[in-house]
Amino acid sequence: MAGEITETGELYSPYVGLVYMFNLIVGTGALTMPKAFASAGWLVSLVLLVFLGFMSFVTTTFVMEAMAAANAQLRWKRMENHQEEDDDSSSTASDSDSLLQDNYERAEKRPILSVQRRGSPNLFEITDRVELGQMASMFFNKVGVNLFYFCIIIYLYGDLAIYAAAVPFSLMQVSCSTTGNDSCGVEADTRYNDTDLCWGPLRRVDAYRIYLAVFTLLLGPFTFFDVQKTKYLQILTSLMRWIAFAIMIVLALVRIGRGHGEGHPPLADLSGVRNLFGVCVYSFMCQHSLPSLITPVSSKRHLTRLVFLDYVLILAFYGLLSFTAIFCFRGDSLLDMYTLNFASCDIVGVAAVRFFLGLFPVFTISTNFPIIAVTLRNNWKTLFHREGGTYPWVVDRVVFPTITLVPPVLVAFCTHDLESLVGITGAYAGTGIQYVVPAFLVYHCRKDTQLAFGPGTVSKHRSPFHHTFWVGFVLLWAFSCFFFVTANIVLSEAKL
Numbered sequence: 001m002a003g004e005i006t007e008t009g010e011l012y013s014p015y016v017g018l019v020y021m022f023n024l025i026v027g028t029g030a031l032t033m034p035k036a037f038a039s040a041g042w043l044v045s046l047v048l049l050v051f052l053g054f055m056s057f058v059t060t061t062f063v064m065e066a067m068a069a070a071n072a073q074l075r076w077k078r079m080e081n082h083q084e085e086d087d088d089s090s091s092t093a094s095d096s097d098s099l100l101q102d103n104y105e106r107a108e109k110r111p112i113l114s115v116q117r118r119g120s121p122n123l124f125e126i127t128d129r130v131e132l133g134q135m136a137s138m139f140f141n142k143v144g145v146n147l148f149y150f151c152i153i154i155y156l157y158g159d160l161a162i163y164a165a166a167v168p169f170s171l172m173q174v175s176c177s178t179t180g181n182d183s184c185g186v187e188a189d190t191r192y193n194d195t196d197l198c199w200g201p202l203r204r205v206d207a208y209r210i211y212l213a214v215f216t217l218l219l220g221p222f223t224f225f226d227v228q229k230t231k232y233l234q235i236l237t238s239l240m241r242w243i244a245f246a247i248m249i250v251l252a253l254v255r256i257g258r259g260h261g262e263g264h265p266p267l268a269d270l271s272g273v274r275n276l277f278g279v280c281v282y283s284f285m286c287q288h289s290l291p292s293l294i295t296p297v298s299s300k301r302h303l304t305r306l307v308f309l310d311y312v313l314i315l316a317f318y319g320l321l322s323f324t325a326i327f328c329f330r331g332d333s334l335l336d337m338y339t340l341n342f343a344s345c346d347i348v349g350v351a352a353v354r355f356f357l358g359l360f361p362v363f364t365i366s367t368n369f370p371i372i373a374v375t376l377r378n379n380w381k382t383l384f385h386r387e388g389g390t391y392p393w394v395v396d397r398v399v400f401p402t403i404t405l406v407p408p409v410l411v412a413f414c415t416h417d418l419e420s421l422v423g424i425t426g427a428y429a430g431t432g433i434q435y436v437v438p439a440f441l442v443y444h445c446r447k448d449t450q451l452a453f454g455p456g457t458v459s460k461h462r463s464p465f466h467h468t469f470w471v472g473f474v475l476l477w478a479f480s481c482f483f484f485v486t487a488n489i490v491l492s493e494a495k496l
Contacts, residue, residue, distance in 0.1 A: 014306050017297040021310050023238050029283030032422045034325030035334040036279040039272030042265045049280055056284035057311045059438035061304060061463035063290045068461035069445035070130040070138055072123040124459040129295040132288055139444040149383040151432040156376040158425030160408035163369045167362050168211035169416040173340045174358040176204050208416060216409050222370035223401040237364045244360040252324035263327040274488040278423030281430040288433055336418035337361055377404040427485040435478035439471050
């Protein structure tokens with residue numbers, strides 16, 4: 001269940017962890033980034049991308065520091081429990097035993113760090129996998145815990161809505177053609193309407209909803225069971241992802257090199273900043289999965305440096321993907337799902353490659369949908385769980401899976417505007433998970449650490465941004481983003 005402490009799992013080297021983190025961050029959001037870049041202008045997009053990447057790195061170090069503090073508290077509690085068990089097991093107390101007990105009691109009154117230096121292992125070593133929900137329970141009050149779960153549930157709903165819309169949308173784009181010539185797939189220069197015919201009397205929107213129904217019937221039942229992504233499935237989807245990204249970047253570069261590039265992006269267009277912001281926040285999202293990713297790393301000596309290197313590589317990749325896209329294609333021809341721009345005979349001559357790129361989101365997203373759905377279901381169960389209580393079978397196996405599955409499918413039924421779905425999810429729930437939660441976590445964990453371990457205690461995984469200014473800056477930035485995005489939406493609706 002979400003929020004529980006689980007075993008560390010199979011250990012892997014820091015560089016394998018670097019690859020896993022790269023694969024985690026670079027996902028669906030990257031496919032919607034080119035259109036957002038074209039809408040906001042290349043200079044504004046570049047500046048915002050770099051700044052949001054930096055802010056995500058800051059809060060990632062916050063989460064790692066909170067993980068270390070949580071491990072320290074758990075380790076110290078275990079040490080206390082072992083001591084109590086040893087005391088209970090001794091039937092009689094000799095004078096020497098009493099002396100040792102007196103020494104222990106005096107040690108308890110000193111800061112814990114001074115006890116640690118007498119030969120105990122480093123308290124702040126990250127060895128237990130403590131999920132965000134468990135850390136929220138350790139460092140937040142009841143209201144804070146409920147707000148945390150509310151935020152992550154909204155984010156996961158947005159995630160599922162994006163997935164539920166992306167798969168039918170890709171299938172509709174690949175299979176429908178107003179000209180009746182399906183061999184060349186989607187023509188990027190042709191602007192389709194939902195009311196255009198797809199097959200016979202069926203409109204494109206009808207085909208989309210048929211695909212959505214099939215997608216729900218095939219993958220929805222997994223929400224009612226426990227599933228997890230296997231190692232080999234992760235390797236397969238990662239391999240497909242990198243093949244697809246490499247093909248798109250190379251094809252765009254070749255087209256630009258031959259002088260066929262049609263893109264002339266503006267320097268700046270503030271009207272597109274709202275969606276760009278949400279897409280970028282969504283594309284740097286990893287904070288909710290850091291405990292599962294960081295804890296199994298075998299050597300954490302240079303962990304912060306490796307994470308920084310990962311962010312530099314991800315920034316370079318996002319920049320390469322987006323800049324080749326906006327200079328290869330006209331801004332008005334870029335589709336919500338970038339892979340679909342390569343489903344044209346003019347861009348890709350080989351039919352197999354066209355269909356691979358067009359259907360790439362279908363394969364990768366379909367494997368992730370059940371995992372996210374089960375995670376959301378478990379978060380609902382954790383939110384309403386009471387100590388010692390159990391749920392009736394109907395509530396556990398029917399009600400929770402149903403409230404998990406129905407809302408995102410309804411959202412996907414109403415709209416397939418992926419750029420807006422990603423933008424809104426990233427701008428609201430994504431901002432909460434990526435900025436607000438880590439900032440409050442690190443602030444409270446530092447206070448608890450000082451109280452429990454004594455003033456001046458320094459964690460070996462302390463964030464480089466340990467000054468209180470950075471916590472305030474992150475929170476100020478988060479609330480400014482909430483205000484900006486909301487104001488932008490209201491003003492846009494008012495114009496309409």
